[in-house]
Amino acid sequence: MTDGFIILHRKLRRHWIWKNHTYVVWWLDFLMMANFVPGVMLIGGEKTVIERGTFHTSQLKLAERWEVNRRTVERYIKTLSNDGMIEVIKCDKNGTTIKITNYEDYQGKIEGEVRTEVHNEVHNEVHNESADKAHDITKKTRTTNITKNTMSKREAFGPPSLEELRGYISDEELTVDAEAFMNFYESNGWMVGKNKMKDWRAAVRVWAARSKTLGTTGTTAKTYEPKRYISKYADYKSDSEYDYEMMERVAREALDRQYADIVG
Secondary structure, three states, X not given: OOOOOOOOOHHHXXXXXHHOHXXXXXXXXXHHHXXXXXXXXXEOOEEEEEOOOEEEEOHHHHHHHHOOOHHHHHHHHHHHHHOOOEEEEEEEOOEEEEEEOOHHHHHOHHHHHHHXXXXXXXXXXXXXXXXXXXXXXXXXXXXXXXXXXXXXXXXXXXXXXXXXXXXXXHHHOOXXXXXXXXXXXXXXXXXXXXXXXXXXXXXXXXXXXXXXXXXXXXXXHHHOOHHHHHHHHOOOOOHHHOOHHHHHHHHHHHHHHHHHHHHO
């Protein structure tokens, strides 16, 4: 479905999914993909009825849509299914058919009344007032949908859960200490230099690359050899004049600036 709107109950804010920004945006996407009325589509060369509150897609399409890998999508669907939020009706080479478990409870009677009311209001305006007013009222019926689509396009930063972080590190086969990464950024308010982090996934990838360079999966500066960076950051007359503590600090600050430019 690409038109119309959905109904959201305020108690969604008390649900566990609300605490995970990425998960709740994906959940809203599911609600907006679900059919408001039954429809027919070709699946594997056969006509298949997709019932109200149900939609057909594929894990690959969702991965491309959300810009994540397929295993992350598979894990997300399994989490919702185990929680009883969705029912996976079919999952094979032709795609995945998903049913929103309580669709009728939240999108049923109220949605029907609203649609009838809006239809009558628009009908009266078209016949009794100018075409411009009719256009304005029709536009109101799409406000919720436009708001959700806009939010999806300009998705704001939200820190990951430790489970989500570990899953991403595993999926991408990165060498990163998830607890160290989480503790470090939780302690500084998810800041990169003086700027708020914009993409934690990019931060994890850069963290992994920098850790590989420094020879550590954590953040302790003294786990790498400062002498490797001496030619780039300082100029000393002899080896006896090396100030290793100062050199570590200089090298670390230089790398942090490069890191901030990439992640921030």
